[in-house]
Amino acid sequence: MTQPFKSGLHKALKFRRLLLKKRSERPHDIQIEVTNRCNLDCDMCPRLDLLAVPEVDMQDAVFERILAELDRPRSVTLTGWGEPLMHPGLFRYIEALKSRFPACEVSFTTNGYLLDTARIDEIIASGVERVTVSLEELPFGSEAPAAESTNPRKGHAN
Numbered sequence: 001m002t003q004p005f006k007s008g009l010h011k012a013l014k015f016r017r018l019l020l021k022k023r024s025e026r027p028h029d030i031q032i033e034v035t036n037r038c039n040l041d042c043d044m045c046p047r048l049d050l051l052a053v054p055e056v057d058m059q060d061a062v063f064e065r066i067l068a069e070l071d072r073p074r075s076v077t078l079t080g081w082g083e084p085l086m087h088p089g090l091f092r093y094i095e096a097l098k099s100r101f102p103a104c105e106v107s108f109t110t111n112g113y114l115l116d117t118a119r120i121d122e123i124i125a126s127g128v129e130r131v132t133v134s135l136e137e138l139p140f141g142s143e144a145p146a147a148e149s150t151n152p153r154k155g156h157a158n
Helices: 001-020 045-049 059-070 090-100 117-126
Strands: 030-033 073-080 105-110 130-133
Touching: 045 073, 059 090, 073 090, 090 117
Parallel strands: 030 073, 073 105, 105 130
Antiparallel strands: none
């Protein structure tokens, strides 16, 4: 089934469900935060300043409990306030999702700083359908880059 057809079919089924006022028994599009650790401190991100939560990775046992509760998810996005590529078990989690739910679209969002040729090859081999790169800012036109920050996590990787 092609992606545009699947997307249109899902939208039509959702519209039908809404018309009939029937709720799904379980969610089909899931977002899981595998870590809230990040190698950057972007101005637009409340992770350190507003949320002020300890930086931790999701434990394997927690991921296994979540996986056990899922019922035929359509998509799972492994993202949140942190950088998923910093989690040492990210690719094990992707493999577990793809093994248990072969039709599930798995994706994640990254700031891109940890992407290199080897990591990109690992992502491709994992079967991830989509990687979204989130950027804090880009200089446009003749704009000069912002002055160097005294914070080592601003504007470049740690």
